Amino acid sequence: MVESSQSIVQDAIDVAIGERGEIGVQVAAYLDSELVIDQWGGLSDETTGQEVDGDTLFPVFSNIKAMTATALHIQAERGLVDYYQPVAKYWPEFGKYGKDKGTVFDALTHRIGVPLMPVGVTPELMCDWDWMVGQIAEMHPLFEPGTRSGYMAYTFGWVVGEIVRRTDPMHRPFGQFIQEEICQPLGITDLWAGIPPEVEPRVAKLTNLPECPSRRSGNTSGLAAVPGLSAGGGDYPGGVWPF
Known part of the structure; x- marks a missing residue:
């Protein structure tokens, strides 16, 4: 049964690479703590020809939101965070321009009003935690927190992660918190923030995607939270955030 499943997954990987335009793929699945699927194929770096193998690490995107939310739930379980208290209770600098009304629950449910990335953000600045949270704290919300949704495609990690950091008695960097409180207890060796x-x-190595349909059509409002497209501070393409 396991061998059959491995074969089916490998066939799907081969089709994805050979016919669907994928460059490199790795699939792992566990059943009752046992690794039952461990297949891969293609390239991990087109520029060098390096192939994907069982040790290749892939960048992940919204997957990390689950880990970030889990970190916050740990703090809540310990009595260090109340979901219905304002974010500004734990992060006072955040409570500007009406954001003082936004609760931790609002942040977790993408209703805090700061879905856009800061003006001038770069990949290098995204790695500067203090710069990012400082810029987000200075943002005007696009709407009154708690009144509507605005998907925090990127900013979720810094908003929720800063609540975790501020409520951690050891004031650990968020990535260290993830390692020590989630990964190490569960024996997870290949996941990092x-x-x-x-x-x-x-x-x-990531390869740029083809131009997406929404940009070709001129509808860029849904892309305004992406670095390089964000105008920040409420001045963004398309007028009203479409959620």
């Missing part, structure tokens, strides 16, 4: 330098050679 910010990689250590020694694993960088294992990371698959």
